Amino acid sequence: MADQPFLRCEKLVKRFGPFTALGGVDLDVYSGEVHALLGDNGAGKSTLIKTLAGVHAPTEGQIYIEGAPVTFRTPRDASNAGIGTVYQDLAVNPLMSVTRNFFMGRELTNSFGVLNMKQMDEITHDEMLKIGIDISDPSQAVGTMSGGQRQTLAIARAIHFGAKVLILDEPTSALGQKQQMEVLKTMMRVRARGDIAIIFITHNEIHSKLVADRMTFLALGQVIGSGTKAELEGEDIRRLMAGGAEMADLEQELAAI
Amino acid sequence: MSGRSESDRLKQETRLQRLVRRPEIGTFVVMVIIIVALAFFSSGKAYNALGLKNNIAIIAQYGIIATGAALLMISGEFDLSIGSMIGFAGMSMAMMLKWGLPFGLGEATPITAFIFTMAMTLALGWLIGTIVVRSGLSSFIVTLAFLFFLRGATEVAYRYINKSTQISGLPDYKQNSWFAEMMGGEVFGWFYDVWFMLGGNLNRRGEQWVTGFDARFLWWIIIAAAAYFILSRTRIGNWIFATGDNKESARANGVPVNAVKVGLFMFTAFCATMFAACQVFDTNTSDAAKGNLMELYAIAIAVVGGTLMTGGFGSVLGVAFGAVTVGLVANAVFFIPQIDGSWFRVFLGGILLAAVFANERIRKRITGGI
Numbered sequence: 001m002a003d004q005p006f007l008r009c010e011k012l013v014k015r016f017g018p019f020t021a022l023g024g025v026d027l028d029v030y031s032g033e034v035h036a037l038l039g040d041n042g043a044g045k046s047t048l049i050k051t052l053a054g055v056h057a058p059t060e061g062q063i064y065i066e067g068a069p070v071t072f073r074t075p076r077d078a079s080n081a082g083i084g085t086v087y088q089d090l091a092v093n094p095l096m097s098v099t100r101n102f103f104m105g106r107e108l109t110n111s112f113g114v115l116n117m118k119q120m121d122e123i124t125h126d127e128m129l130k131i132g133i134d135i136s137d138p139s140q141a142v143g144t145m146s147g148g149q150r151q152t153l154a155i156a157r158a159i160h161f162g163a164k165v166l167i168l169d170e171p172t173s174a175l176g177q178k179q180q181m182e183v184l185k186t187m188m189r190v191r192a193r194g195d196i197a198i199i200f201i202t203h204n205e206i207h208s209k210l211v212a213d214r215m216t217f218l219a220l221g222q223v224i225g226s227g228t229k230a231e232l233e234g235e236d237i238r239r240l241m242a243g244g245a246e247m248a249d250l251e252q253e254l255a256a257i
Numbered sequence: 258m259s260g261r262s263e264s265d266r267l268k269q270e271t272r273l274q275r276l277v278r279r280p281e282i283g284t285f286v287v288m289v290i291i292i293v294a295l296a297f298f299s300s301g302k303a304y305n306a307l308g309l310k311n312n313i314a315i316i317a318q319y320g321i322i323a324t325g326a327a328l329l330m331i332s333g334e335f336d337l338s339i340g341s342m343i344g345f346a347g348m349s350m351a352m353m354l355k356w357g358l359p360f361g362l363g364e365a366t367p368i369t370a371f372i373f374t375m376a377m378t379l380a381l382g383w384l385i386g387t388i389v390v391r392s393g394l395s396s397f398i399v400t401l402a403f404l405f406f407l408r409g410a411t412e413v414a415y416r417y418i419n420k421s422t423q424i425s426g427l428p429d430y431k432q433n434s435w436f437a438e439m440m441g442g443e444v445f446g447w448f449y450d451v452w453f454m455l456g457g458n459l460n461r462r463g464e465q466w467v468t469g470f471d472a473r474f475l476w477w478i479i480i481a482a483a484a485y486f487i488l489s490r491t492r493i494g495n496w497i498f499a500t501g502d503n504k505e506s507a508r509a510n511g512v513p514v515n516a517v518k519v520g521l522f523m524f525t526a527f528c529a530t531m532f533a534a535c536q537v538f539d540t541n542t543s544d545a546a547k548g549n550l551m552e553l554y555a556i557a558i559a560v561v562g563g564t565l566m567t568g569g570f571g572s573v574l575g576v577a578f579g580a581v582t583v584g585l586v587a588n589a590v591f592f593i594p595q596i597d598g599s600w601f602r603v604f605l606g607g608i609l610l611a612a613v614f615a616n617e618r619i620r621k622r623i624t625g626g627i
Contacts, residue, residue: 076511091506095569095623096498104499105511107492114490141623 004067006031006197007052007083007165012061014047021047023221024061028214029165032194034187036208037201038240039218045201048218049167052199053085054078084163086154088170094143098135099124101142102157127156131189132182148179152186159196166190167199172207184211205237278622280563281575283615287561287608288582295585299592303585306449306458306467308592313470316584317477318532320577322551323558324477324484325528327576329521330559331488333501333568334389334396336525339555341407342378343548346533348411349374351424351543367430367437367538375530381407382526386519404552412545423544430538440476441538443469473535477580480528485573497521501568557605558583561612565620582608 005028014022022044029035039045050056052063054072062069065081072078078085092101099117102124108116121138128135133152142150151171158166168187172180188211190196202208208215209229216226217240225232225240232240276282295303302308322339329336353370357363365373385403389396415422430437446469452458453465460466488494499507500517508514529548537543562579564571583605590598 075509087509089506091503091509093499093502093506093569095502095565095620096495100495100498104495104507107495109492113492115492115495117490143623 005029005064006066008064008067009048009052010062010064012048012051012063013059014051014056015059021221022051022058025218025221025223027216027223027226029197029199030214031164031197032191033213034191034198034200034211036212036215037199037218038203038205038208038215040203042220043218044221045218046169047221049085049169049199049201052078052083052165052167054083079161079163082162082164083167084158084161084165085167086151086158086169086171088173092142092150092154095141097139097141098128098145098153099138101153102127102138102160106161123160124156127160128152131156131159131186133186146179147175148182148186151175151179151183155186155190159190163196165197165199167201169201170203171200172202172204180207187211209237280570280616280619281572281578283612284562284575284578284582288578291582291585295589295592299589303589303592306452310467310470311591312585312588313474315588316581317471317473318535319554319558319584319587320477320580321473321480321532321535322525322528322555323562323576323580324481324573325521325525326552326555327559327562327564327571327573328484328488328497329518329525330556330564330566331501331568331571332497332518332521333504334518334521335400335556336385336522337397337400337552337556338381338385338403338407339525339529340548340551340553341404341411342381342526342529343533343536343551344545345381345407345411346374346378346530347537347543347547348415348424348545349377350534350537351427352414352418354427354430354537355424356418367434367440371436371440371534374534375527378526378530379523382523383519385526386522389522390515390518400552408545415545422546423542425542427541429541437538438472440472440534441536441540442472444472444475445470471535471539473532473539476531476535480531481573481577488573493517498569501565501570503569554583554605557609560616561608563612563616563619565616566613567620570620570623579612 007027007029009025009027012022012025012027013020025044025048027035027037027048037045037048047056051058054075054077057071057073063072064070070081072081072083075085093104096104099120103120108120108123110116124138125135131152133149135149142153145153155166155168155171171183171187175183184207187198187200191198191211200208200212212229214226214228215232215237217224219240225236299308303312322343326336326339350370353359353365353373354367358365358369358373362369381403385396385400388394389399392399412422415424431442449458449465449467449469458466488497496507496512496514496517499510499512500514504514529551532551533547536547558579559571559576560566560579561583562572562576564576586604587601590596590601
């Protein structure tokens with residue numbers, strides 16, 4: 001276990017008018033670990049990651065990076081502080097080439113604003129290769145890539161531009177079985193670097209057990225359980241996944257119909 | 258399974274295959290067919306010294322505004338105010354030349370009239386763009402409003418100040434003003450000189466017939482070359498593609514989406530003003546109907562040139578081919594008198610529809626059939 005969490009949230013509260021989306025969430029994320037964030041729809045996962053990504057400002061509570069308190073006013077602040085978010089829609093443009101997507105908004109140019117296409121192609125190829133995908137032609141359109149490859153592109157891009165915390169918003173949903181495994185492998189390769197913390201948002205209990213070092217369960221805007229994988233037992237995980245409801249209850253209810 | 262990866266499924270293509278699959282290829286083929294067909298049916302008259310000059314004149318006019326329209330469409334927006342902007346800019350320049358600069362600043366010269374007009378049209382382009390990005394309304398409706406607004410304002414201004422909706426009989430500024438000569442004079446005179454020296458380009462008395470192309474030919478080349486370079490080789494070009502392809506993902510990656518769009522609305526206004534300046538200084542006249550329907554030709558040529566209606570994809574080179582194709586057909590009636598001039602619009606409608614289908618196919622191919 002690392003000595004100090006890279007990212008730490010203390011009693012994070014987010015209210016939208018009368019609605020409390022987050023009711024005092026604590027979260028510790030360590031470099032070189034995968035931290036699974038689980039919870040049902042509406043549990044507050046999206047609000048939490050948007051707060052971490054600088055999209056929302058927290059109503060109360062504090063975020064710390066390497067022990068120092070930070071305030072994000074814009075997504076750019078969060079990104080500069082090393083928080084890279086890979087949203088579900090991946091923020092890629094299908095008609096543009098892999099390289100043009102990789103450097104979108106952060107193009108390498110000479111002093112006249114002219115693109116260094118060759119250098120950008122090389123960096124894109126190398127960075128993708130580092131996390132396991134060999135793109136033969138960086139000028140191919142992203143539209144021709146599989147969902148897993150697009151996910152890898154978005155992850156490689158976030159890492160290349162300095163992400164120390166990688167927030168992956170349901171990266172395995174909407175993918176086929178094999179591609180899900182590719183994404184999990186990619187996550188493990190990133191984890192193996194040791195200097196990047198991954199927050200892995202998922203609905204999938206199996207996936208989280210496969211890759212996560214730590215888990216946090218959210219329900220109705222609050223943490224209902226958290227700990228290392230060893231601390232949480234299988235039954236416990238299933239109960240927490242369902243937002244605290246007993247699976248046994250559900251089995252009975254189903255049988256009664 | 259062994260040793261195979263996803264990337265192996267993308268077939269490597271030869272140079273010829275790549276060439277054939279370029280988005281401009283369809284427009285290029287149509288252009289070649291039209292060039293050959295026009296030569297055949299006009300018995301070569303379309304490409305004699307004067308025919309070539311006249312064809313290039315209209316091609317350059319279309320090319321200038323279609324380049325602006327295409328860049329804007331690639332960023333995902335439309336501008337229906339181009340035609341009215343041409344009328345407005347022409348009115349503004351001609352009126353200043355005839356009645357003096359506004360605010361009692363005295364006599365206008367071609368260059369001051371141009372600068373004042375360009376400042377106004379760029380400001381209008383900025384205003385249109387800002388309304389579109391701030392309101393989130395469709396650019397179709399916002400620029401439709403400006404189509405009416407600017408045309409009406411042009412007519413009102415003419416009647417109020419000039420008592421007539423046209424201005425003619427301005428002095429020929431080209432004689433004394435290098436600037437007017439640059440806009441409305443002749444360029445590439447050497448081309449016709451060489452032609453004459455080689456024994457062609459003769460009028461009935463055996464003298465040199467045509468002395469040069471219209472200046473707008475050069476402006477079209479400059480504008481198209483700059484647009485090509487910016488779009489394919491610079492950071493701003495990447496931003497234009499990104500903005501039109503998926504605005505939200507572009508924004509999430511730090512692309513200044515709104516600035517890109519506002520800038521391109523200003524670029525279409527710039528193109529419309531250049532169109533108008535070339536016209537005013539060429540003919541020394543102006544009237545309220547100038548540029549009518551030009552916004553639709555500009556959009557049609559952009560689409561024929563391979564620009565996607567939905568944004569995110571397009572080629573300046575394709576648009577240049579489209580301008581040549583449409584310009585030649587528009588002029589064909591002058592060289593083939595037996596055909597009805599309205600066939601031009603029948604043809605334009607036909608290739609526009611064909612182009613939309615072809616573009617959709619290209620889009621599907623790029624995005625993997627989605």
